[in-house]
Amino acid sequence: MATSLSELEQRVRDDLACLCVPPANWVVPSEAPGGEPVHDVIIIGGGMCGLVASxxxxxxxxxxxxxxxxxxxxxxxxxxTYARMETLRSxxxxxxxxxxxxxxxxxxxxxxxxxxxxWExxxxxxxxxxxxxxxxxxxxxxxxxxxxxxxxxxxPEGDFLRLDLAGQGRREDKVLARRVIMATGRDGTGRANIPSFVDGLPRSHWAHSADPIDFTALKGKRVVVVGVGASAVDNAAEALEAGVAEVRLLARRKTMPTINxxxxxxxxxxxxxxxxxxxxWRWRIMHYSFLTQTPAPRGSTLRVSRHENAYFHFGAGxxxxxxxxxxxxxxxxxxxRLATDFIILGTGFLVEPLARTELAGYADRIALWRDRYEPPDGLEQQQLGNFPYLGDDFSFLERNAGEAPWLLRIHCFNYGASVSLGKTSGDIPGIxxxxxxxxxxIAAKFYGExxxxxxRRLLAYATPELKGDEWRISDVPDEAAEEPAKRRGLR
Known part of the structure; x- marks a missing residue:
């Protein structure tokens, strides 16, 4: 292995050269009416998913x-930003x-x-x-x-997709693309899960685990964390390490999930x-995963429980x-009843395409699992039904054929793809x-389109492989009239 970062970077360049990466661009250029340039793909999100997709x-x-x-x-x-674990689970x-x-x-x-x-x-x-x-x-x-x-x-705009942009880093206000990849992470097809019980509370008294939280301002205060999953446990640890008076983790379920x-x-x-x-089968597997829940990592849980002022409460919805x-x-x-000074919602994210502003106006036309599959009695799960029912290229599908054909050009490469395509668009193992x-x-779609x-390129290709000086023309000998024995050299 390389013994310095500069040596490793040279190795990466050498490996790419040996693999002929990147090859020449083969995609036919597109142009909108009026000559506006069209990008083949725009990737929304520059995190892990967006980087490896690009x-x-x-x-x-x-x-x-x-x-x-x-x-x-x-x-x-x-x-x-909002990830607060000490180490990765993977x-x-x-x-x-x-x-x-x-x-x-x-x-x-x-x-x-x-x-x-x-490393060892x-x-x-x-x-x-x-x-x-x-x-x-x-x-x-x-x-x-x-x-x-x-x-x-x-x-949608003709055969393309129009993206409206904002932000200080933008070069233009609008761009066109043939396809869009939403590499938008855990909440990439939805929103933070905010339980209704906080609806009447001022924002000064609660936060979701994905929010910016000033933990130093909580020093000496009582904190309730709703949930016992990974994000709940990590936020509880941050609060305890910031010097809060106590943290009480509240779970509706009766026992702690222990098996991933x-x-x-x-x-x-x-x-x-x-x-x-x-x-x-896909529904059955994911339903079982939702039912059993993924436990917080052992190290994260010990990070909380080593504090004497940390309390886990079960059956406490x-x-x-x-x-x-x-x-x-x-x-x-x-x-x-329980009194506290601040609530942290470790309640995760909901898959809810209607919550995505990027899809405003037509998100209700996206096919969801509840539109395509009716689970048997005992396997109902509302949240699973809200996941988009995707094509095998991660594309959104229409709920009703012909209503929104442009959805096939938007690819859901984020957590929302889990029920349709498994853990291949967000988690480290299958990314x-x-x-x-x-x-x-996407390459197949471009080529077919x-x-x-x-x-025409095939017909027009005229680069010769041979130049004409690689062989000599010889006459075929006329041996048909000769005696067979003579041709064999016999007397």
Whole structure:
């Protein structure tokens, strides 16, 4: 392995050269009426998903793309904003966005800087270090992320998609694209899950775990965290380490989830086969995963429980919250009450296409799982039914044929794809496989759409392989009239 970052970066360049990446662009250029340029693909999101998707496109010879991210440079994704775990959950050896290149793995990047002994001693990847690695990945591959550019809306315009832009980093107010990839992360097809019990509370007394939270301002106060999943536990730890008086984690369920069920079947086979399974099997697997829930990591949970002023309460669902003076009073299940100073909602995200402003005006035309599949008794799950029912190229499908054909040009490469295509568009283990499928599918669509032009290119191609000086013309000997024995040299 490389023993310095500069040596590793040269190795990446050599590997790319050996693999002939990037190949020449083969996509037929598009032009809108009036001569306005058209981008082949615009990727919304410059985090992990957007980066590996763009590298996959470039590796496939699709080079006319742009990557837009509303965050300042270095703050793409959740890693340095609302993600508050100490380390990643994923094992350190997973290759993540490396796309089959050993030189692009986190391991190669880490060893080049800290050595093999440090790698062997490393348990889990520190969260800020993962953010550093992704920044290096972006830089070494020269991926053109445009920061502080927000996509306000995506609208159909003829054969293309029109994107309205905002933000200090934008070069223009509107752009055209043939296809759009929504690499928009955990809430990429929805919104934060805000329970209704906080509707009457002032914002000064509660926050969602994805919000910016000034934990130092909570010092000495009582804090309630709703939920016991990973984000809830991580936020509880941050509050405790900031010196709060107490943290009480409230869970509606009776027991703590302890087993990450999907890890039990995680394999290349599962990743490859999932999208080909019947609707019944896909629903059954994801329903079971939702039912059992993914536990918070052991290290994150111990980070909380080592504090004596941390309390886990089960069977304690919040029914109502109200302000009483300067404190919040919570009505809990079974008639109990609890007073606190601040609430953190570790309640995750909802998949809800109607909440996406980019899709405003037609999100209700997107086919959802509830439109395509009716689960048997006992397997109903409202949130699963809200996931988009996607094509095998991550594209949105129409709820009713002919209503919104442009939806096929918008690709949902984020958490919203989970029920349709598995864990290939957000989680570290399958992200490269997902990006490869996405790039291959988009390449096939482009080629098919432009087949007439590719046929003309075939007919017009006239570069000779041979120049005419590679052979000599010889006369064929006339031996037909000779005696057979003579031809054999016999007397």
């Amino acid at each position: 590298f996959a496109l470039r590796s496939a010879g699709i080079r006319n793309f742009r990557i837009l991210d509303k965050a300042p440079k270095g703050l793409e994704g959740p890693w340095l 094992p350190k050896q997973l290759t993540g966005p490396a796309y089959g290149m050993a030189s692009l793995t986190f391991r190669a990047w880490f060893v080049a800087q800290f050595g093999h002994a440090a 001693a490393l348990d889990k990847i520190p969260r800020p270090m993962w953010a550093d690695y992704l920044r290096w990945y972006r830089d070494v591959l020269d991926l053109p992320v445009e920061n502080e550019v927000e996509v306000l809306r995506i609208l 069920k999907l890890m039990g079947i995680g394999s290349f086979g599962f990743t490859a086969a999932y999208s080909d399974l019947s609707d019944a 919040v029914e109502k919250a109200r302000l009483h003076g300067d404190e919040v009073v919570l009505d809990l299940s079974e008639g109990r 490269s496989e997902g990006a490869a499928w996405l790039a291959r599918a 432009d087949i007439e032009e590719h046929w």
